Amino acid sequence: MGDEREMRILETPPMASSRTLYDEVGGMPFFEGLVDRFYAIVAADPVLLRLYPDQADLGPARRRLTLFLAQYWGGPTTYSDERGHPRLRQRHFPFEIGPDERDHWLSAMRSAVGAMETTPEAAARLDAYFATTAEAMRNRD
């Protein structure tokens, strides 16, 4: 007769109760697509673009945001392996982020999320996170 505990393991889908948003949206390709769309908007928005130290090559910034978001939502920890602890607020201090910059950033990200195919639940979680975090990055009145 099979061990009861073993049966339960066999019958329970792995990680059923802790499926990450990263998995839910389809993993890295989702975050790559999202950040591609976001940076296409940044590149065409002078309010945002002027903040970027390397406006001629947004590639490295794009990669950092992609890896950070993937890590934040439960994907691989490549961001921290390469960059250490995110310390996002501190890393944003050099950039003057007031309400206008925050709003442009958030609106660009909302358009990017809206252009991705995902569930309304995942979109709502992303949206709430981006709204709170964009405000947290504001360092000017």
Ligand code: HEM
């Ligand atoms: C949800 C809100 C935000 C998140 C999650 C986020 C995330 C990030 C990350 C992960 C980096 C790279 C940090 C590093 O490893 O060096 C970064 C850089 C940067 N962020 Fe943000 N950010 C947010 C909001 C904003 C806002 C509101 C602005 C200004 C409008 C902004 C402007 C920048 C700039 C100019 C950089 C430097 C680009 C670069 O990496 O070279 N960010 N951000």
